[in-house]
Amino acid sequence: QVQLVESGGGVVQxxxxxxxxxxxxxxxxxxxxxxxxxxxxxxxxxxxxLISHHGTRKDYADSVKGRFSxxxxxxxxxxxxxxxSLRPDDTAVYYCxxxxxxxxxxxxxxxxxxxxxxxxxx
Amino acid sequence: EIVLxxxxxxxxxxxxxxxxxxxxASQSVNIYLAWYQQRPGQAPRLLIYDASNRATGIPARFSGxxxxxxxxxxISSLEPEDFAVYYCQQRYIWxxxxxxxxxxxxxx
Numbered sequence: 001q002v003q004l005v006e007s008g009g010g011v012v013q014x015x016x017x018x019x020x021x022x023x024x025x026x027x028x029x030x031x032x033x034x035x036x037x038x039x040x041x042x043x044x045x046x047x048x049x050l051i052s053h054h055g056t057r058k059d060y061a062d063s064v065k066g067r068f069s070x071x072x073x074x075x076x077x078x079x080x081x082x083x084x085s086l087r088p089d090d091t092a093v094y095y096c097x098x099x100x101x102x103x104x105x106x107x108x109x110x111x112x113x114x115x116x117x118x119x120x121x122x
Numbered sequence: 123e124i125v126l127x128x129x130x131x132x133x134x135x136x137x138x139x140x141x142x143x144x145x146x147a148s149q150s151v152n153i154y155l156a157w158y159q160q161r162p163g164q165a166p167r168l169l170i171y172d173a174s175n176r177a178t179g180i181p182a183r184f185s186g187x188x189x190x191x192x193x194x195x196x197i198s199s200l201e202p203e204d205f206a207v208y209y210c211q212q213r214y215i216w217x218x219x220x221x222x223x224x225x226x227x228x229x230x
Contacts, residue, residue: 059218
């Protein structure tokens with residue numbers, strides 16, 4: 001079955017870096033766009049970044065632009081989020097999410113990982 | 123950026139009752155609106171896409187309607203497992219993709 005498993009979260013000091021991973025299985029990873037969505041404690045959902053199925057199109061929320069970088073390795077069926085210059089307001093559960101349709105930009109999400117918690121604190 | 127406003131913030135109902143949740147967009151999103159359910163401690167789950175299409179495996183008691191700026195998620199007869207937080211999300215104009223702030227459906 002389709003499965004997404006995030007890893008790499010933890011506690012990090014402000015200004016430091018962290019890289020999240022999302023291991024995908026159960027579908028042809030290279031055919032699907034992928035996204036990162038985060039949720040601060042007790043808050044709603046905030047879209048963070050997207051990467052197209054072929055990896056050539058990337059977009060970011062203004063709140064992370066210039067600090068975060070999304071990438072994918074289709075040989076490893078893995079999605080990444082490199083997070084630099086972390087701030088306390090980046091504290092959140094980070095979810096990776098798979099888009100519903102292959103080879104498309106229909107950005108709604110039919111599968112989500114369980115999330116990984118990133119805490120930015122000194 | 124398209125802002126999605128959900129109402130009410132909290133809805134208190136009993137099992138078996140009908141729930142009506144609203145999502146209003148700051149400008150037209152055509153039909154490109156989705157609804158998600160999030161239970162405590164779990165990831166969101168896609169319920170409805172393109173305003174009115176049920177996602178795979180979603181029970182028929184969930185239905186969506188609307189177009190343009192006004193959308194509704196209806197749960198025809200609430201089951202105990204339906205008490206959760208519901209989010210709408212638009213994909214018509216991006217970036218950014220935006221979510222509503224959520225409606226908490228609680229047991230009365």
